[in-house]
Amino acid sequence: MASLLLPMAAAFLLAPAILSTTVVDDLRNLRPPPEFNSTIAGNCICNPSLRYCGNSRPLDDLDEIFKSTIVASHLCNESHNPNCVESFDKIDLRGRPKIAPLYLSFDFFWKYCPLTIRSIDFSNNSLRGEFPTSVLACAQVEALDFSRNELRGDFPIERLTSLVNLTVLNLSYNHFSECKLSESLVFRRFNSSNFVHSGLIPNKQSFAVKALFLMIGLPVLVILIVGFIAMLCFRRRDLSSESQQPRVHFTTSMLKAATSGFSRENLEGTSDGVDIYRGILRDGTQVRIEIYRSEISNESKRKFVEECEVLVQLRHKNLVRVLGWCEDWVPRAIVTRWTDGESLEMWLTERAPPLKHRLKILVGVMEGMCYLHESWPQVGYDLRTSSIILSENLEPLIARFEFDSRNNTSKNKHKFGVLLLEMITNRGKMGDLEAGEARFIEHIRKNFPGNSQNLRDERIMMASTAIEQARQVIEIGLACINHSANEQLKMDHIRRILLRIYRSFHVHGSPNHG
Structure with missing residues (x-):
């Protein structure tokens, strides 16, 4: 990257009005300044060898080039380079498993990585999956x-x-697939x-062990x-006794038996590539099979x-109980x-x-949410009204889980804030605002607190106490979706506020509503 771009990115990051706490926030909030167009054009004239110069017009990738400068500035500081403006000779994120995957995910940075970089170190980071080939774009x-x-x-x-x-x-x-290094001219340049x-x-040594196993161990294993x-043929297991143990892994035949061969009578619904059976x-347990x-x-x-092995360990009265999974089949x-109950939306x-x-x-x-936040932070969840099931005693059950590397507490509080507002304002009666969450939130902010009466669900009996309580709930919801306030709110603090408002009904009483 040209030396003119890094100072410009650094200047943007240091401006107090737009100072961000994370790289992701910077990329989301910042846009190229008006003079950035001419800056990169001038750089290409002075140094045509820059990565973003070439046959195609550099203006086509203006946003990517600017984002790359932002990431470069952050990464240069993270790697403890002595002078991030004048030189950027190494990327050193060894032993930084919390941030290393983030920087590897920015493909546009590696596409335009600074030509001054000579060393890249991502060792000891517990990185999973295939080798990140985008790093190899730094050909120097x-x-x-x-x-x-x-x-x-396979290693590329x-x-x-x-x-x-x-x-x-x-x-x-690491755990790469074996390749013939001796036949690869490329690997002859390196030390084995x-x-x-x-x-x-x-x-x-492993080959010798395998050979010994084939000669001696395999025949013994076959006999065993x-x-x-033979023992299984003469001893029928009593499946009813197994009901005392939690079932984790289900076979295809077990699911077929439970649903009468996946009959239409047991099909409860179909959506987004998912069939739901009852x-x-x-052992008599009624189950929902997705x-x-x-x-x-x-x-x-x-x-x-791996994800299912985590889900079967979840134990909370407000989470749907996951009994197990089946993976020995293409679907x-x-x-x-x-759970005999309707969705929160209905x-x-x-x-x-x-x-x-x-x-x-x-x-x-x-x-x-607090249980997952404290005990299983890697488990995400869906808080849409269609994904929450109510039991007979009005106990809500979170029914949809997800594993997302981008999942975080701030995102979860935002989703809960939207749910709070939907519960109080009757979003379904706001006409074309049904189309998008952003317009729904904009409508709330525009009418609160001045026109709060236009927001509240008129089907709620609004005594003076209830009106104040509804106002407090709307305030909490707006705080959850406000980025600056969201960062300050704690999950447990939100829980205690809602619990206090709910308990106030028992103190002051609330109107009967048939």
Whole structure:
């Protein structure tokens, strides 16, 4: 990157009015200044070898180039370079597992990475998945270190031919697929000690163990398997006794038996590539079976199993109980305990519930959120009214979970803020505002607090106490979706405020609402 661009990005980041706490915030909030167009055009005239110069017009990628300068400024500081304006010779994020994946995800940065960079070190970061090939766009790099991670799959050997200056390559302690290093001219430039336990080099000791196993262990194993199968043939397991143990892994045949062969009578609904069946296990447990029809890779299936292994451990009265999963079949499936109840969306639309009951549900949802926030922060969830199920005693159950690297507390509080506003304002009667969340929030902000009467659901009995309580709930919702206030709010603080408002009904009383 030209030296003119980094100072300009640094100046933007240091401006107090737009100072951001994260790289993501900077990329979302900042836009190229008016003079940025002429700056990069001038850079290309002075130095046509810059990455963003070439046959195509640089103006086509103006936003990407500007974002790249922002990331470069952050990354230069994170890597402790002595002078980020004049030189940017190394990227050193070793042992930084919380931020390393973030910078690897910015493909536009690697596309326009500064030509001054000579060393890239992402070692010891617990990185998962395939090797991030976008890093290889920095063709001038001389040293590349991705050792001590969890990378797997095929390593892109053919891409190394473009890295003519590369003299140090360390991939040790990973799980790549084995390749014939001795036949690769590329790898002859490097020391084999930099590929220890990487999976790329055949392990001679391991080969000897495998040979010994084939000669001695395999026959013994076959005998044991035959004996085990024979034992199963003469001993029928009592499945009813297994009902005392939580079922985790389900087979296809078990799900077919539970749903009468996936009959139409047991099909409860279909949406977005998901079929939902109602079934009964052999021990009498009624279950909800969500079958995902889309095909996925083996790596994605492995991640699916890892996520399900977490979900079956969740235990809270405001979370749907996940009993297990099935992955031995092209469509995957998740099995949860069946709940006889309607969705929160139907309940709000058809029953015109009083404010007290709405507050009870909001408190329950926040209880479930606090549990996940404190005990399982890696588990995300969907807070749309269509994804929350109500039990018979009006206990809300969060029914949709997700695993998202971008999931964070601020995002969850924003989703809860939208849910708060929908519960009080009857969003369904706001006409064309149904089309988008942004317009719905804009409508609330425009009418609150001056025209609060235009926001409240008129089906709620509005005594003076209830009006004040509804106003307080709207205030909490707006604070949750306001970025600056959102950062200051704590989950437990929101829970205590809602609980205090809900308990005030028992102190002051609330009007009966049939």
